[in-house]
Amino acid sequence: xxxxxxxxxxxxxxxxxxxxxxxxxxxxxxxxxxxxxxxxxxxxxxxxxxxxxxxxxxxxxxxxxxxxxxxxxxxxxxxxxxxxxxxxxxxxxxxxxxxxxxxxxxxxxxxxxxxxxxxxxxxxxxxxxxxxxxxxxxxxxxxxxxxxxxxxxxxxxxxxxxxxxxxxxxxxxxxxxxxxxxxxxxxxxxxxxxxxxxxxxxxxxxxxxxxxxxxxxxxxxxxxxxxxxxxxxxxxxxxxxxxxxxxxxxxxxxxxxxxxxxxxxxxxxxxxxxxxxxxxxxxxxxxxxxxxxxxxxxxxxxxxxxxxxxxxxxxxxxxxxxxxxxxxxxxxxxxxxxxxxxxxxxxxxxxxxxxxxxxxxxxxxxxxxxxxxxxxxxxxxxxxxxxxxxxxxxxxxxxxxxxxxxxxxxxxxxxxxxxxxxxxxxxxxxxxxxxxxxxxxxxxxxxxxxxxxxxxxxxxxxxxxxxxxxxxxxxxxxxxxxxxxxxxxxxxxxxxxxxxxxxxxxxxxxxxxxxxxxxxxxxxxxxxxxxxxxxxxxxxxxxxxxxxxxxxxxxxxxxxxxxxxxxxxxx
Amino acid sequence: xxxxxxxxxxxxxxxxxxxxxxxxxxxxxxxxxxxxxxxxxxxxxxxxxxx
Numbered sequence: 001x002x003x004x005x006x007x008x009x010x011x012x013x014x015x016x017x018x019x020x021x022x023x024x025x026x027x028x029x030x031x032x033x034x035x036x037x038x039x040x041x042x043x044x045x046x047x048x049x050x051x052x053x054x055x056x057x058x059x060x061x062x063x064x065x066x067x068x069x070x071x072x073x074x075x076x077x078x079x080x081x082x083x084x085x086x087x088x089x090x091x092x093x094x095x096x097x098x099x100x101x102x103x104x105x106x107x108x109x110x111x112x113x114x115x116x117x118x119x120x121x122x123x124x125x126x127x128x129x130x131x132x133x134x135x136x137x138x139x140x141x142x143x144x145x146x147x148x149x150x151x152x153x154x155x156x157x158x159x160x161x162x163x164x165x166x167x168x169x170x171x172x173x174x175x176x177x178x179x180x181x182x183x184x185x186x187x188x189x190x191x192x193x194x195x196x197x198x199x200x201x202x203x204x205x206x207x208x209x210x211x212x213x214x215x216x217x218x219x220x221x222x223x224x225x226x227x228x229x230x231x232x233x234x235x236x237x238x239x240x241x242x243x244x245x246x247x248x249x250x251x252x253x254x255x256x257x258x259x260x261x262x263x264x265x266x267x268x269x270x271x272x273x274x275x276x277x278x279x280x281x282x283x284x285x286x287x288x289x290x291x292x293x294x295x296x297x298x299x300x301x302x303x304x305x306x307x308x309x310x311x312x313x314x315x316x317x318x319x320x321x322x323x324x325x326x327x328x329x330x331x332x333x334x335x336x337x338x339x340x341x342x343x344x345x346x347x348x349x350x351x352x353x354x355x356x357x358x359x360x361x362x363x364x365x366x367x368x369x370x371x372x373x374x375x376x377x378x379x380x381x382x383x384x385x386x387x388x389x390x391x392x393x394x395x396x397x398x399x400x401x402x403x404x405x406x407x408x409x410x411x412x413x414x415x416x417x418x419x420x421x422x423x424x425x426x427x428x429x430x431x432x433x434x435x436x437x438x439x440x441x442x443x444x445x446x447x448x449x450x451x452x453x454x455x456x457x458x459x460x461x462x463x464x465x466x467x468x469x470x471x472x473x474x475x476x477x478x479x480x481x482x483x484x485x486x487x488x489x490x491x492x493x494x495x496x497x498x499x500x501x502x503x504x505x506x507x508x509x510x511x512x513x514x515x516x517x518x519x520x521x522x523x524x525x526x527x528x529x530x531x532x533x534x535x536x537x538x539x540x541x542x543x544x545x546x547x548x549x550x551x552x553x554x555x556x557x558x559x560x561x562x563x564x565x566x567x568x569x570x571x
Numbered sequence: 572x573x574x575x576x577x578x579x580x581x582x583x584x585x586x587x588x589x590x591x592x593x594x595x596x597x598x599x600x601x602x603x604x605x606x607x608x609x610x611x612x613x614x615x616x617x618x619x620x621x622x
Contacts, residue, residue: 043618133619233621252619259599362578369585376592383595390599426616436616455618 015111019118023099026122026379027092030131032387035088038395040388041437043255043426045134047087049398051075052446059212059540060532061448063466064220069208069547070137070174071443090136094143095122101146105341106348108286112371113352117344121146123378125235125248125260126336128385132255132392134437135334141178142337144171148182149341152189152198153291161197163561166554169205170547176213176325177334179206184301184338188294204550207543213325215536219465220324224317229457230331232310236261238269240310244303246272247340249333252457254436255392257384268381275374276343279350287345295342302338305329396432401517402444408513408521409495410446416494416527418442419472420451421505425464441497441519448529450493468530481509485524492530496522 034040039047055061057071078086102121103114130138148169151162165186172182183202190198203210213220232240232249235256243249246269248260259265284292309316309332319326351374359367384390409418420441428436442449450472453464468491475487485508488496498505500518510522 229621231621251621253622254619259595358577358581361574362581366578366581366585370581371585373581373585373588376588380588380592380595383592384599386596387600424615426618428616436618456615457618458620458622459617 018111019103019114020096020100022115022118022375023096023103023122024092026099026119027095029386030095030122030128030388031088031091031393033391034091034388034393034395036395037084038397039084040087040091040393040395041134041432041435041440042132042393043134043252043436044438045136046438046440046443047074047083048440048443049083049403050078051083051443053079054446054448055532056448058544059208059215060536062450062468062530063453063464064216065209065212066175068212069170069544072208072544073170073174087136090140091131094136094139095127096143098122098139098143098146101143101150102341102344104150105146105345106352109348109352110355112355112374113348115371115375116351117348119375119378120344120347121340123382123385124340125243125246125250125257125382126340128257128382128389129248129250129252129255130334132389133250133252135175137174137178138334138337140174141172141181142340144168145181145185145337146341146344148172148185149189149291149294152186152194152294153288155194155198156189156191156290157288161557163554163558165201166550166552166557169201170550173202173205173209173547176209176328177331178337179209180328181302181335181337185294185298185341188297189291191290201550204546207546208540211539211543215539217324219467220327221322222320222327222330222465223462224314224321225460226320226327226330226455226462227309227313227317229460229462230309231313231316232306232333235265237263237266241307242269244306244333244336244339245269247336247343249306249336251331251333255389257382257389259382259384264381268378271377271381272343272347275350275354276346277350278353279346279348282349282353283346286349295345298338299342302335305335306332306339308332392435394433394435398440398444399431399517399519401514401519402440404514404516405441405497405519405521406444406446409497412513413447413495413521413523414525414527416447416489416524416529417492418445418447418449418495418497419488419493420449421476421496421498423452423454423469423473423476423505425452425455427499439499441499445495445497447495449497476506476508481507485509489524489527492527494524494527494529496524498522 028035051071051074053075057075059065059068081089099118099122102117106113106117151165151168154162169182173179186198186202187195230251232244233251233253234240235243235248240249250256309330316329320330355367355371358370388394420439425438426436427439428434439451442451450468452469453466455462471491472488475491476484478484478487484506488508496508498520508522510524513521513523
């Protein structure tokens, strides 16, 4: 009798903890070597040991503030947690937290359904492709999304603002596209009665990129051809819209797992569609009515905008070229993040229905077997996502020359900003296992740094938006090193860093500061650093204060509620 | 009859998915690397390829 009771107790404990244990297990398996000591540098993912808190991380630079507010948040946090470990915490935390949140979206279903939700949330093409492409703010927003939906649901039901939204909204707004996802999800789930306070909360969360973007509005349009280049792409047998239905379809073929290019991707879509179909009736019956519309609205907007760039590249290109900020829509498949909650809820309900039906007719072993299949199938159809997408994500150490560069620029260089040459955006250094990465040099140095923001995709060059890069490029066309240096000094550059990569950079005259491991730094005397107008600083200070007020307010509100609750208990 | 078919079907599905998962995970990690997606001799490192 006692043994039976203990067994039941153990089962209950396992059932309660299994979703988060599985979420952590899948996240660790997915990231694999990326969790080893060192930095994971892949395409847009550039982390450095200590990102300096400098004007451009707040949005005061001349380039489009694409990394606002993510860079500022990292620059502050890596003073507390070293950058290397902070990166791992962010990657692992985003994946695992998202998986646990996904289980919470179907918290009233059987354990097997919750585990199926965990696996699908973590192990899908969207996660793997965006991970390799290095878009970590998208993954943070993705990890926060189910928690935003749960908090919004609770707010709607109780009428009381959940304290956790003060943390979730800023975390879910680390980039423009991620912020838009968070806004739509929260507004959809809270409903009209809470729309005004929710909008206020969301506006504060978006304030840094919104204000920084408006201040750069004159340069915030991008090449129309980008819509075609970054449009949704078919994967293997699946044309683009079908790939998007299964959360795939990223524009960059280089980051797509090999398993997505074969027949298995089509099988995967069939299984997904089948489970969704089986789960529809159960979801309609059991998920709160308002949430039907919220989940469907999120799915429809995400899928619609992802497909729009593929179906109407001309229109999306026009928006990008003529409407400041319209370029956000050119890589619309990022917004497939919005499709994940509905898919996961339907798949979990489908799993629940299938297992429940089988339990009524078949032996226990068969039920377990089907449960195993329901939980494992996302991994079975994309096994090459494991261990850092089969080695595409590895952790490396920066050559010591980068630390030297940081030191000489901080201690020895004359006043002025840093220009990074050659004027190409991406590097493929040997020390990074020949993996591509956005040039890390601008983030290594302690001053505002300017490098190319032009992109080349399949031979198509997409011009950048930073006017200062164009000015620097013009200065570099002058005939002698002395003339180039003088022109760069007039533009406010006090240091030129040359990464000995292809193509060769034009030489400039100045005082050598460093020449080591392929990095050269030259000091240019007489520059006055470029500075933003005072009113930019003032407006951005207000925006950042609003952003910071969210977590600060959450702490205060949490303490007040806790005290009130204690007082109520005491009386 | 239906329950027997359901039992057999579920056992096969579970066994097959579990086997494919394990074999897939092992083989994808032990197979030789594919060609690097980028051409290291290219004058400019491209952001990616949409071909």
